[in-house]
Every structure is written in structure tokens, then in C-alpha cells.
Amino acid sequence: MENDIARVLVTNEELKSRIAELGAEITRDYAGKELLVLGILKGAVLFMADLVREIRLPLTFDFLAVSSYGASTSSSGVVRILKDVERSVEGVHILIAEDIVDTGLTLKYLKENLYRRHPESVKVVTLLDKPGRRKVEVVPDYNGFVIPDEFVVGFGLDFGEKYRNLPYVAVLKPSAYEV
Numbered sequence: 001m002e003n004d005i006a007r008v009l010v011t012n013e014e015l016k017s018r019i020a021e022l023g024a025e026i027t028r029d030y031a032g033k034e035l036l037v038l039g040i041l042k043g044a045v046l047f048m049a050d051l052v053r054e055i056r057l058p059l060t061f062d063f064l065a066v067s068s069y070g071a072s073t074s075s076s077g078v079v080r081i082l083k084d085v086e087r088s089v090e091g092v093h094i095l096i097a098e099d100i101v102d103t104g105l106t107l108k109y110l111k112e113n114l115y116r117r118h119p120e121s122v123k124v125v126t127l128l129d130k131p132g133r134r135k136v137e138v139v140p141d142y143n144g145f146v147i148p149d150e151f152v153v154g155f156g157l158d159f160g161e162k163y164r165n166l167p168y169v170a171v172l173k174p175s176a177y178e179v
């Protein structure tokens, strides 16, 4: 698996310290509020697991699953909710946790969908942001790292369901895409 890696973009140490900073910022911003952290499966799971342990507030978390790109590396623009939140979000402060914002299509759809359920607020925390590929305007409220327009894997992010367990964010060698 490590043989498929061309270049590490964000090391595990960088991830851990940035996630701690994000957690501290979120802790300050949401003090005294009812916070629901909503992770987008499956990519955000590792990021979210670390992030919630850095948020020193009472909170709840849940997960949403949306239709993904499958093994492809480009966006179809089609978003479908495959697994929904298990409770009402009315009056709650929702913080969507994403692995990466690319075209922005997924988040635009999710934010609109969630707003229709009358939450108190909807904000976004993403581990990675690729602003160069945006198709719709979505600005994450909290962002770990801005990265260049390259397809990345690791720390939750996959290619064909592989590489999610890498403890860093990396770019694959071209040979890794040949199946």
C-alpha cells in the first residue's frame, strides 16, 4: 500500500496539531450551545473521531451517507442521501464534518437540505479544501488545510475504497490507478 504513494501532502503530525487547533476554535465558538456534529460517511470518520475529542463541550454526533463518486475521481454532481440523521435537528446547531470540499456540490445540497429542517444554524468543518475546483460557492467555516488541485487519499479518503487507513494525506503514483 505504501508503495503506491507518490508524495505525502500532510503528515500525521500536521494533521493532529491542526485538528487540535480546529477543536479549540470550535470549543470557543459553540460554548453554551447545543451542538450536533454531523459526519459525512465514510471519508470524514477518521477526521471526526479526532476532532470531537478536541472539542471540550457536551455534544452529540451522528452520520450522514451520501451517494459518492464510487471508484471515479471526478464529480457526477448527483447527490443522494443514503443514510439520514436519526433525530430531529430542529433548534440544534449543526456542524457538518467533511473530509474534503472539492466542487462544493455535496455540501451545497446538504446545507440546503438540512436548513429545511429548521436547525438553529448549519456550519461546515472540513479537513481539506480544494478551492481551485469549486463549481458552486461554498466556503467552509472551518478548514484544516488548503491543498492544490490533486486527487488525494489517506486519513479517511479513498480511491476505490482503498487507502482510507493511511495515517497521512497523500497523492498516489499514476500506477496505483491502473487496475
Ligand code: 5GP
Pocket (backbone or CB within 6 Å): 043, 068, 069, 075, 098, 099, 100, 101, 102, 103, 104, 105, 106, 107, 150, 151, 152, 153, 157, 158, 159
Ligand atoms: P464535492 O461534492 O465537493 O465535489 O466532493 C466532495 C466529496 O468528493 C468528498 O467528500 C470526497 O468524498 C470526494 N472527493 C473530492 N476530492 C477528493 C480527493 O481528492 N480525494 C478523494 N479520495 N475524494 C475526494
Ligand code: MG
Pocket (backbone or CB within 6 Å): 040, 041, 042, 043, 044, 098, 099, 100
Ligand atoms: Mg466526503
Ligand code: MG
Pocket (backbone or CB within 6 Å): 043, 068, 069, 070, 157, 158, 159
Ligand atoms: Mg470516495
